[in-house]
Amino acid sequence: MKKLYHFSVVIEKDKDGYFAFCPELQGCYTQGESYEGALKNIKDAVAIHLKDRMALGEEIPQCETVSLTSLEIAV
Numbered sequence: 001m002k003k004l005y006h007f008s009v010v011i012e013k014d015k016d017g018y019f020a021f022c023p024e025l026q027g028c029y030t031q032g033e034s035y036e037g038a039l040k041n042i043k044d045a046v047a048i049h050l051k052d053r054m055a056l057g058e059e060i061p062q063c064e065t066v067s068l069t070s071l072e073i074a075v
Contacts (some may be wrong), residue, residue, distance in 0.1 A: 009039075011039065011042070016068065018035050022049075
């Protein structure tokens with residue numbers, strides 16, 4: 001039986017498309033031409049990252065709480 005994991009993912013738009021990364025998994029990032037493409041790619045990247053960590057007997061970090069906010073700052 002497969003175990004279900006929860007991770008936060010950040011997807012940012014830039015001039016070349018979209019960049020996605022998982023903050024809990026160092027070095028786990030990807031990109032895509034569209035938001036949907038970046039989301040699919042990060043799902044694949046996280047799955048591969050987890051399989052590699054499991055194969056090496058490494059601990060899988062869990063996402064406790066995610067908070068996202070934006071700031072408006074006048075300078």
